[in-house]
Amino acid sequence: MLHIVNKSPFDKNSLESCLSCASDGSAVLLYEDGVYGAIKGSTYAEKLQSAMSNITVYALEPDVKARGIADKVIDGIKLVDYTGFVELTADNEVVNSWL
Amino acid sequence: MSSVIKQFLYVNRKAPYGTVYALESLEVVLIGAAFEQDVRLMFMDDGVFQITKGQETTDIGMKNFSPTFGALGDYDVKYMYVCKQSLEERGLTVDDLMDLKWEDEDDDWAEKDSIILVDRAEIKSLMTDADVVLSF
Numbered sequence: 116m117l118h119i120v121n122k123s124p125f126d127k128n129s130l131e132s133c134l135s136c137a138s139d140g141s142a143v144l145l146y147e148d149g150v151y152g153a154i155k156g157s158t159y160a161e162k163l164q165s166a167m168s169n170i171t172v173y174a175l176e177p178d179v180k181a182r183g184i185a186d187k188v189i190d191g192i193k194l195v196d197y198t199g200f201v202e203l204t205a206d207n208e209v210v211n212s213w214l
Numbered sequence: 215m216s217s218v219i220k221q222f223l224y225v226n227r228k229a230p231y232g233t234v235y236a237l238e239s240l241e242v243v244l245i246g247a248a249f250e251q252d253v254r255l256m257f258m259d260d261g262v263f264q265i266t267k268g269q270e271t272t273d274i275g276m277k278n279f280s281p282t283f284g285a286l287g288d289y290d291v292k293y294m295y296v297c298k299q300s301l302e303e304r305g306l307t308v309d310d311l312m313d314l315k316w317e318d319e320d321d322d323w324a325e326k327d328s329i330i331l332v333d334r335a336e337i338k339s340l341m342t343d344a345d346v347v348l349s350f
Contacts, residue, residue, distance in 0.1 A: 116342050132227065132259055138338040211347040214227065214235065 117207035121147035122214075124159045129213040134162065139169040144195070144203055146175035150182060155189045167191055175200055221252040223344035226261035230280070231271065236264045237279055239350035244282075247289035255286075256332075256340065258297035261350075262304060265294070265311050265329075280312065287316035287328060294328045295340060301331075 118137050124130040130145075130152050137143060143166075145152055152159055153174045163172065167189075176194040179185050188194065195203065204210055224243050228235040246253045257265060264280065271278040283294075294314060301307060314328040332340065341347055 128259060129227075135334045136258075136337045136341055138342050141342075209342065209344060209347055211225065211341060211349055213349050 116141040117203055117210045118143045119210065119212045120145055120149040120152070121212075123148040123151040125151060125157075130159075131162070133211075133213050134166045134170075137166070137170050142171045142173060142203060142207065144173040144175065144200065145192075146178050146200070150174045150178045150184065153179065153189055153192050154184055154187045156187075160189055164189060164191075173199070173203065219250065219252055220345035221254065221343070222246050222346045222348065223254050223256060223340060225256045225258065225341075225347060225349045226264055227259040228350060229260040229263040230269070231274065231276055235350045236261070237277075239348075240279060240282055242348065242350075243286070243291065244289065247286065247291050250290075253289075253291050254293040254295065254340075254344070255291065256295040256297070256337065258300045258337065260300075260304075262296060262300045262306060262311075265296070265314070266306070267310060267312050283312060283314055287314070290316070292316045292326070292328060293330060295330050295332045295337070297337060298331045298333050 118133045118141060120130045120133050122129040133143060152163055173193045173195050176196055179188060224239055226236060226239050230236040243253055265283055269278050269280045308331060311329060315325045316328050317323045318326050
């Protein structure tokens, strides 16, 4: 299963709720302001890193670069381009786009 | 009409009147039900406020759409999952929610509770088990 989050965790609780509802082995893709959740050393980073032992986290590279945080992304988060985004949605039977 | 029946899980996370998400979700739920799909609702985070008892919207000039949830049973919508933790965080219990029912035609039309309290672990499997998840 793929979960998609496009809101900053510092503004909305979408990522927090998503992580608490993502079953082991699922994928979480951060894009738009969701990529702010991928910043190393933030108050949110620890929570995301602990979730990463059971789920795979992806971030959309164009959004990461646009926001100037490309060198701050937590180790282990996989950067994908738009094609990778499409592949993730195609490879997962169920997709939940959190608002 | 359609031979393929999919299980649709509508995840509601917004309070009812501050934004239009809750009302829009309900519209889509009704469409799914009209197409005779297996439609289920989940309420978590502020979404639990959508189904509280005693909503009275006259003075804000908006339609009170909460009674519509009571009609969903007639559209064969049987399961409304409510996140226990979200209720607790907001000082609510199941007694603060509307008494939503559906009638079981396989059990002499007995009235059954639509609301099912679930924890996060149960939510995980409900999401994984659905064919389609729609978030509002």
